[in-house]
Amino acid sequence: MVKAQNPILKGFYPDPSICRVEDDYYIVCSSFKYSPGVPIFHSKDLAHWEQIGHVLERHSQLPLDGDEISRGIFAPTIRYNNGTYYMITTNVTSGGNFIVTAKNPQGPWSEPYILGDEECPGIDPSLFFDDDGKCYYVGTRPNPEGVRYNGDWEIWVQELDLDSMKLVGESMAIWKGAVKDVIWPEGPHLYKKDGYYYLLHAEGGTGPEHAISVARSKELFKWFEGCPRNPIFTHRNLGKDYPIIYAGHGDLVDDKDGNWYIVMLASRHCKRHCSIGRETFLAKVIWEDGWPVINPGVGKLTAAVELPFEEAPVPNEISWDDRLTFYSNRLDDRLVGIEKRDEAIFSLKENPGFLRLYTRPEKMEDKCYPSYLGVRQKDYSFKVSCGFEFEPMSVNEVGGVVLVQNHPNHLAFEVTMEMGERVIRVRRCVKGENKVSASMPIGSGLTQIELKARNQSMDAWIVVNNEYRLLEKDIDLLPYTYEEAGGFVGCTIGMYTSSNGTESGNHCDFAWLSAERSL
Numbered sequence: 001m002v003k004a005q006n007p008i009l010k011g012f013y014p015d016p017s018i019c020r021v022e023d024d025y026y027i028v029c030s031s032f033k034y035s036p037g038v039p040i041f042h043s044k045d046l047a048h049w050e051q052i053g054h055v056l057e058r059h060s061q062l063p064l065d066g067d068e069i070s071r072g073i074f075a076p077t078i079r080y081n082n083g084t085y086y087m088i089t090t091n092v093t094s095g096g097n098f099i100v101t102a103k104n105p106q107g108p109w110s111e112p113y114i115l116g117d118e119e120c121p122g123i124d125p126s127l128f129f130d131d132d133g134k135c136y137y138v139g140t141r142p143n144p145e146g147v148r149y150n151g152d153w154e155i156w157v158q159e160l161d162l163d164s165m166k167l168v169g170e171s172m173a174i175w176k177g178a179v180k181d182v183i184w185p186e187g188p189h190l191y192k193k194d195g196y197y198y199l200l201h202a203e204g205g206t207g208p209e210h211a212i213s214v215a216r217s218k219e220l221f222k223w224f225e226g227c228p229r230n231p232i233f234t235h236r237n238l239g240k241d242y243p244i245i246y247a248g249h250g251d252l253v254d255d256k257d258g259n260w261y262i263v264m265l266a267s268r269h270c271k272r273h274c275s276i277g278r279e280t281f282l283a284k285v286i287w288e289d290g291w292p293v294i295n296p297g298v299g300k301l302t303a304a305v306e307l308p309f310e311e312a313p314v315p316n317e318i319s320w321d322d323r324l325t326f327y328s329n330r331l332d333d334r335l336v337g338i339e340k341r342d343e344a345i346f347s348l349k350e351n352p353g354f355l356r357l358y359t360r361p362e363k364m365e366d367k368c369y370p371s372y373l374g375v376r377q378k379d380y381s382f383k384v385s386c387g388f389e390f391e392p393m394s395v396n397e398v399g400g401v402v403l404v405q406n407h408p409n410h411l412a413f414e415v416t417m418e419m420g421e422r423v424i425r426v427r428r429c430v431k432g433e434n435k436v437s438a439s440m441p442i443g444s445g446l447t448q449i450e451l452k453a454r455n456q457s458m459d460a461w462i463v464v465n466n467e468y469r470l471l472e473k474d475i476d477l478l479p480y481t482y483e484e485a486g487g488f489v490g491c492t493i494g495m496y497t498s499s500n501g502t503e504s505g506n507h508c509d510f511a512w513l514s515a516e517r518s519l
Contacts, residue, residue, distance in 0.1 A: 001257050001306055001307065001308060002047045002306075002307050002309050002310070002312075003047060003305065004045075004046055004047035004282050004305045004307055005047070005303070005304055006048070006282060006302065006305065007280055007281050007306065008046070008049055008263070008280055008281065008318075009029065009041065009049060009279060010278065010320060010376075010378045010379075011279060011375075012276065012277030012279070012319065012376045012377070012489055012490030012492070013039065013250070013277075013278075013279055013280045013376075014029060014030045014265045014277060014280075015030040015074070015075040015187065015249050015278075015280070016028070016029050016249075016250075016251060016263040016264065016265060017076055017077040017078050017126075017189075017251045017263075018078070018251050018253045018263045018281040019257070019471045020253050020254065021080045021082050021252065022256075023044055023256065024042060024043075024044055025044070026040060026080075026085075026105050027040070027041045027043075027049070027078070027089060027263060027280065028041075028055060028076045028078045029041075029076070029280060030073055030075055030488075031054075031056075031072065031336075032069060032071065032073055033067060033068065033069045033070070033071055033072040033073075033093070033338055033339060033489075034069070034072075034336040034337070034338060034488050035056075035062055035064065035336060035338070035339055035340050036054035036056055036057045036062070036333075036336070036341055037055065037056030037057075037062045037072070037073045038040035038056050038073060038076045038089065039051055039053075039054055039055075039333070039423060040052055040054065040055055040057035040078070040085060040105060041272075041318070041499050042105065042311050042314070043312070043314065044312035044314075045307060045309040045310070045311060045312040046282060046305075046307050046309065047187045047309070048311070048314045048317050049314065049317065049318050050311050050315065050317055050318060051106055051318065051333050051334070052106045052318070053098060053106050054104065054107075055102075055107070055109050056073070056100070057107065057108075057109075057143060059340060059342070060111060060112075061100060061109070062091070062340075063091070063094040063095065064339045064340070065094075065339060065369075066339075066367050066368065067093040068406065068407065069404075069405075069406040069407060069487060070406065070485070070486070070487030070488045070489050071092050072091060072092065072093050073090070073092075074089065074090045074091075074092055074123050074124060075089060075090065075093055075124040075125075075186070075187055076088065077089070077125065077126040077127060077511070078105075079127045079129065079436055081129040081135070082133075084101065084102070084103060084230060085101065085102045085103070085104075085105050086099060086100075086101055086127055087100050087101075087109065088100075088125045088137075089204070090123040090124065090125060091120075092123065095112065095114050096114065096115065096116065096117045096121075097114075097115045097120045097123070097125045097139065098112035098113060098115060099112045099115070099127075099165060100112055100113070100243055101113075102435070109195070113178050115165075115166070115167060115458075119166070119167055120137070120167055122139050122141030122142065122156075123139065123140060123185050124139055124140050124186045124188065125139040126159075126187075126188055126189045126190065127160065128189075128190035128191070128192075130192065131192065135159070136157055136158065136159055136160060136190065136220065137157065137158050137159075137160045138157045138188050138189070138190050138199070138338060139152050139155070139156060139188065140155055140188060141153060141154060141155050141156055141183055142154075144173075146496060148285060149181065150183065151182075151183030151205065152181075152183070153176075153184060153186070153200045154173045154175070154176045154377070155174055155175045155176065155185050155188045155201060155421045156171050156172060156174065157171065157172055157174050157190070159218060162288060162351060171262065172221050174199065174221070174222065174223060174224050175188075175199055175223070175226075177201075177203045177213065178209075178211075178213040178215075178226050178227075179203075179229055180470070182203050182204070182236050183204060184202075184203060184205050184206075184494065185201050185202070185203045186201065186203070186247075186249065187201055187202045187249040187250075187251075188200070188201040189251050189252070191252055193287070193320070194290070195218065195291065195329030196216045196217065196218060197216060197217050197219070197224075198214060198215070198216045199214065199215045199216065199217075199224050200212065200213075200250060200251070200292075201213060201214075201215075202250070203231070203248075204234070205324065206246060206248070206278075206488065207246060208236055208240070208245060209236050210234065210235075210236070210246050210247060210248035211233065211234035211236060211247075211248055211338050212231055212232055212233040212234065212247075212249070212250050212262075212294070213227065213231045213232060214226075214227045214230065214291065214292060215227065216290070220298070226374055227291045229291065231290070232292060232293070232294060233247065233248075233250070233262075233264075233294040233295075233299075234247060234248065235266065235300060235301070237301065238391065240272055243269070244266050244268055244276075244281075244300075245267050246265070246266055246267060246274075247264060247281070247300075247301060248264060248266075249264055250262045250263060250294075251264075252285060252292065253491065254305035254450050255308075255309075257308070259284075260284070260287070260292065261282060261284055261285055261307075262280055262282070262283050262284075262285050262292075263280055263281070263485070264280075264281055264283070264465065265278040265279065265280060265281070266278065266279065266301055267279065268285055268380075270380040270456050271478065272483070273456065273478055273481035273483045274380065274481055274482055274490070275377060275380075275405065275456070275477060275481040275482070275490060275491045276377055276379070276380070276490045276491070277376070277377075277482070277488075277490015277491070282305050283295045283301060284296070286408060288416070306495055307349075309502070316418050316506070320379060320516070320517035321514075321515070321516040321517060322334055322375040322378075322513075322514065322515045322516075323514045323516070324375070324512060324513045324514065325511070325512050326348055326353060326354055326510065326511070326512070327352070327353055327354075328348065329348055329349065331346070331348065331355075331373075332464065334375050334376075335373045335494070336374060336376075336492065337369070337371070337372060337373055338368075338369060338370055338372055338404075339368070339369040340369050341373065344358075344369075345358055345360065345369070345371040345372075345373075346358070346371075346373065350507075351509050353511070353512055354389070354509040354510060355373070355495065355508065355509070355510045356360075356507050356508070356510075357371045357372075357373065357399070357495055357496070357497045357508050357509075357510065358371055358398065358497065358506075359397055359478060359499050359504040359505075359506035359508060360370065360497075360499060361498070361499050361500070361501050361502060361503060361504070363498045363500050363501065364404065364407060364410050364412070364429070365407055365408060365429060365432060365434070366407060367407055370496065370498060371496065371497050371508075372402065372494055372495065372496045373494050373495050374402070374440060374492035374494020374495070375492060375493060375494060375515050376491075376492055377403070377491040377492065377493055377515070378515070379517045379518075380453065380454070380456065380518060381453065381454045381517065381519060382453050382516065382517055383450065383513040383514075383515075383518045384401065384449070384450070384451040384453075384513075384515050384516075385448070385450050385451075385452070385512070385516075386400075386401045386448070386495065386510065386513050387449075387510070387511075387512050388400065388420075388446070388447055388495070388509060388510040389445070389508070389509045389511070390415045390447065390497065390506075390508040390509070390512060391422070391444065392415060392416050392506070393504070393506055394417060394499075394502070394504075395416065395418065396499050396500045396501070396502045396504075397416060397417065397497075397499045397500070397506055398412070398415065398496075398497065398498055399414060399416075399495065399496065399497035399508030400412060400414035400415050400424070400449065400495075400496060400497075400508075401413045401414075401451070401495065402494060402495075403458075403480060403493050404491060404492050404493070404494070405479075405480040405481070405482065405485045405487070406486070406487050407483055408429065408431055408432035409427050409429060409431065409479055409480055409485035410480070411426075411427075411428055411429070411458075411475065411477070412426070412428075412429070412448050412496065413426055413451065413460055413471070414427060415442070416448055418439065421441050422442055422443070422444060423440060424440055424442050424447065424449075424462055424471065425438060425439040425440070425449070426438040426439075426460060426471060426475065428475070428479075430479045431479075431485075437472060438460070440462060440471055442462065443464070446511065447462070448464075449462060449463075450462075450463055452518065453477065454518070456476070456477045456478050457474050457475065457476065458475040458477055458493065459472070459473050459474065459475070460472045460473075460475065463514065473502045493515050494513065495508070495513055512513075
């Protein structure tokens with residue numbers, strides 16, 4: 001037996017989709033405007049997970065120019081059939097629904113097969129391979145008779161020709177949701193079991209009313225019958241103070257012995273606000289009277305899940321802590337950029353042992369590709385340490401550490417120039433408005449920042465000659481939650497430099513970045 005600890009993927013890893021190939025399990029998650037896109041994870045026991053790369057690594061696969069952070073890649077699905085891995089998703093910024101394929105889940109993945117907005121409207125696509133070898137697309141789309149209210153969508157199915165990667169035949173709506181005037185039926189997945197086609201989907205929106213429902217039919221092109229117990233899973237009735245909220249958007253998987261499980265998204269909150277984002281949780285599933293039951297006898301997500309597998313540790317297991325140094329000539333998969341992540345903004349070669357970020361005019365407030373590389377926030381009690389060298393040449397140039405919720409809502413700890421003097425300051429950007437709340441002169445050389453957060457409050461320290469100097473205390477982090485800032489993503493914490501709209505030939509060299517859970 002092995003015990004999985006929830007969340008199995010900690011931090012902003014929403015909309016999980018899972019597939020099994022023999023003894024190996026793979027999960028992909030939404031990445032929105034972060035790049036590379038669609039992180040992919042591997043496990044042999046559903047408890048120990050490691051990231052094996054990203055599905056979308058090239059700009060030709062991931063055009064995201066000039067959009068909000070919560071746009072981009074929505075709800076990927078991963079499936080395997082006859083020697084090929086398939087990942088289907090929606091780029092709501094550019095291109096709509098598309099498919100990429102690979103022979104190895106680590107890649108390389110193909111260029112996109114774009115399905116077309118007119119032929120394939122809507123979002124949240126999935127693929128289903130039937131017993132006869134045919135493949136079917138299932139997704140969501142606005143009510144074709146006219147959207148009567150916000151979230152008036154339906155779930156539809158159509159055959160996909162695998163040779164041409166095009167939809168063929170007629171499409172048909174097969175389900176709308178468990179309740180009358182349901183809002184946002186989304187994340188649909190099809191399965192076949194005991195002669196029935198099962199449709200699992202989320203509904204109720206991605207907030208407090210989020211839920212998982214299921215329907216079934218003996219025929220694929222027929223209106224489905226809903227489970228009498230729908231929704232079959234939700235945390236909506238547990239109250240606003242229950243520590244795990246927004247549960248929904250699941251994908252089922254079985255093991256070789258016929259046991260079933262589900263991965264789903266949910267959020268841990270602090271003070272009824274979420275800045276970590278939506279994470280990936282695991283639960284057991286049984287079948288009763290022809291319908292799935294999630295976490296039988298419990299009916300909610302649990303902190304741990306006992307699994308009938310031999311423990312299978314992985315070399316680079318996802319953990320609470322991210323400690324990065326820069327001695328390799330390859331960028332760590334945990335580091336993500338905004339829009340892109342290429343050598344237009346960084347170098348690992350120019351100053352060996354350091355990550356160099358180029359000081360460019362792009363600034364975090366704008367919908368752009370800034371000089372930023374970060375990791376996901378994973379808890380509400382955490383500490384960040386970063387060491388870097390930066391000599392600003394003007395008042396416009398900044399370099400340091402940023403906590404990012406989105407472009408108009410971020411928190412910066414940055415070195416700059418004020419009145420001819422090198423200083424470090426705290427800059428709070430809330431709803432697009434900047435305010436410098438603290439500033440301290442510092443000498444030249446390596447700058448070390450230490451941030452300590454607990455319960456949506458943060459203290460910022462500067463370390464000089466092993467002496468800690470308080471920069472600012474009790475910084476409010478609630479503005480950087482998605483309840484206040486809007487959107488669908490969690491916070492990332494990372495390295496940043498900008499010349500704020502002016503040309504620059506400068507750079508900022510980072511020696512390390514560490515983000516660790518603190519109890």
